[in-house]
Amino acid sequence: MHALTLPAAHLFDEMLLPSGVVRPHYQRFAQWLHEQSPKTLAQKHQEADLLFRRVGITFAVYGDESGAERLIPFDTIPRIIPGAEWQHLEAGLRQRVSAINAFLHDIYHEQHILKAGLIPEEQVYQNAQYQPAMQGVALPHQIYAHITGVDIIRHNDGGFYVLEDNLRVPSGVSYMIEDRRMMMRLFPELFSRHTIAPVEHYPSLLLKTLRHATHVDDPTVIVLTPGHFNSAYFEHAFLAQQMGVELVEGRDLFVKNDRVYMRTTAGHKQVDVIYRRIDDAFLDPLAFRADSLLGVPGLLSVYRNGNVVLANAIGTGVADDKSIYPYVPDMIRFYLSEEPILNNVTTWQCRKPQEMDYVLAHLSELVVKEVHGAGGYGMLIGPTASKQELEDFRVRIKSNPSNYIAQPTLSLSSCPTFVDSGIAPRHIDLRPFVLTGREITMVAGGLTRVALKNGSLVVNSSQGGGTKDTWVLED
C-alpha cells in the first residue's frame, strides 16, 4: 500500500474528495495505482530521472554560478481532465485568444477600444511593452499572438480561472510532449486502459501555424534562439528538430536589401518566418537594446516593411501585462460581442487610489504582483508572508502604486503527487498552448506544473516546481 495523505477539506483536489473517495474520471487510474507496489513505482521514478537526464531535458537555472543544468522534476501521477471540462476550457481559450489578437490589432491601428473609453489610454501608452514602432504596421492575417500560453488554475470552488495570458515567448510545451513520451515509455498499460487525447502532434500544428503566418508560398521558417546557454534552449532545439526547420542564433542571420538571410554552407538563404524565442528588447540592437548580441541589426526595419514575419509579433507584451489583464473580459465583449467563458481573477489595480486603499488594508489576505513581473519573482503572498515582508511591500506599493496589482489568494487545486512521505496533495496549475494561424488550433491539455513543496503555491520551474503529464480523457 502507498502512504496516502488526503487533501484538506477546504481544498479542491483533482483526484480525491477529502473523505478519500476517488472522483469518477480518476477511478481507473486509482485502481491501477492500487495494483502497483510502492517499490515498482519508486523504481519507475528513478528510471524517469535517468532517462530525462540522458535525453538532456534539463534547464539552466539563472543565478546558479556553476552553470549547472538541472532536471525539472517529473511526477508520474498524471493530472486528468474529463473531456467535457476540456471542451469548456477550449471554447473559453479560443474566445480569449481571438479577443486578444483583435485587441492587439486595434491598439496598433485605429484604437477603437481606447476611443470607446473602455481602457484608459495611459494604460497602453505608458506600458513599457507598448511598441510605438508597431503603430500602423500591417501584419499578415492581422495575427499578433501566434502562440499563446494561458495560465489557468482551478479554485476551491471547482471553477477554472485564467491567471495570466503569456503572449511573448511562452515556454514549456516541450515538457508537455516529453512528459507524455515518458509516461508512455514507463507505463504503457495505462494508455490501453484509458482513451487519452494525443499531444505529440503539437510541432506539426505549430509548423502549420507558422507557415500560414506569411503570404509567401512555401516559406522558409526558422526558430531563433538566444543560444545554448538560455534556460529554455532544450525547447528551442526540440521544436526546431520536430518541425524540421533550422535553429538559428542572431549571428547566423543578417539583413541585406531589406530582406533577412541566414548564412549557410551553400551561401545565403532568405528567411520568411522567424519563430523567435528572444524578447522584443533583444531582437534588433539598432532599434531596441544596443548592447544586445542576440539579435539581428536591421531586423525591425525589414519586419515593418512586411518582408519577414515574426512570431509572435513585436509588442504583444502590451496585452499580457498584469495591468491590462483586468480588461480582457471587456475586450471579449467589445470585439466579439460574447460573454466571457473563462473567469478572470478579481484584480485590484493599485494605480487606482481606492483600490490601493483596499489592497493596503487587506494585504495579509492578498497576493500582490509586480505589473511586469514574471517567473514568480517579485510577488508577495499575503497569508504566508512575514510581518517584515508585509511592511516592505506596503512601502513599495505606496512609492510606486501603478507597478502593482493585487488578487485574492486563490487556492490552486491539488493533485496527488509522489513526495518523500509517499503520496500527498500538491498544488498545480495548467498552461494550455493556443496556436493562431488560418484557424485557432491546440492540442488537448497542456503543461501541468506542480509546486512540490508542501503548501506552496509557486509552480515555476525556476523555483522548485515540477511537471506532470496532462490527460484529457476522450469520453
Place this chain on the structure above:
Amino acid sequence: MLSRTASHLFWMSRYLERAENLARMLDVSFTLSLLRQKSWDTTLEISAPLSTTGTLAMYQEKHGSVTPEALLHFLAWDQDNPASILSCLKNARENAHAVRGQITSEMWENINATWLEVRKLALNQSQNPGQFFEWVKERSHLFRGVTYGTILRNQAYSFIRLGTFLERADNTARILNVNSHLIQPADYNKAPDFYHWSALLKSISAFESYQQIYREEITPATVSELLILRKDMPRALLACMNELHTIFEFIQGENGRLAKRKVAEVCARLGYTDIQEVFDEGLQNWLGRFLKDIQEIGDLIHVAYLDAA
C-alpha cells in the same frame, strides 16, 4: 545548412575521433610499459602520445619527468589539458549540444550519456586504464554506429563525416610520424622490434589486417605501406583521403572549390605513390608534408563552409 551548424557538427565528430585515437595511443603505451618494465627504458614509448598530441612541453611544465601515472592523468583526465580525453569528450558533447536539433535524438542521447559517464569516472579515476581506453573506443564506435543507423543522408551527415576522416587522417599520420623517429632509414626493411610495431598496428586496429595482407614479418616498411597507401584499410591515409573525396561530391555549392581541389590532389598523389618513394623522401619529411596538407584542407573547409562570413 547553417554555417555555424556545419561547424558544430564537424568539430563534434573531430573531437570524438580525437578522443578515440588518443585512447588507442595510450592503450599501446600502457601495454608496452607492462611488457618491458624491467629490462628496458620505456620512457620513449610512454611519452610518444605526448609528442603525438603536441603536449610534451605542457606536460613537462606541469609534471616534470614522465611517469605512467602522471601521464595517464594528464592525457586522460586533465580538464586543463585541451587535448585530454576528458576535454575532447567535453568539446564533442558541447558541439553536439549546440546542434542537438540537427542530430537525431539517439545520437544526442548517446553522446550526452558518454559525457555524463566520463564525468562520473573522472571523479575517482579508479578504473583500470586498459578498461577505460576500451570504453572510450566503444563509445566512439557506438556513436558512429548510431549516426550511421539513424541520421538522414544530408548535409549534416556529410559534415559529420568530413570531421571524422580529416581527424583520422591527421591522427594516423601523427602516430606514424612519432614512431618514425624511433627508426633509422637503414632499418626500414628490418624487423627491429616486433612488440613495438605490433603494438602500433593494434593501436589502429590494423594488426589482423596486417596479418591477412602480408603474412610476413612486421617491418617498418610494410607497416608504413599499410597505414599510408592501402585504400582498403579504414584508418590508412589513402582510405581517409578517398572518403573525404567522396564526401565532398555530396556537399553542394561552389564555395568549396579550393578545398575539393586540394583533397583531389592529395588523393591523386597518394593513389599513385609507391612506398619506396616515401622512403626516398624520408618517412618523416613525407609525413610532415602530409600533415601540412591536412592542416590546409582543414583551413579551406573552414573558409568555404564553416566560418560565418
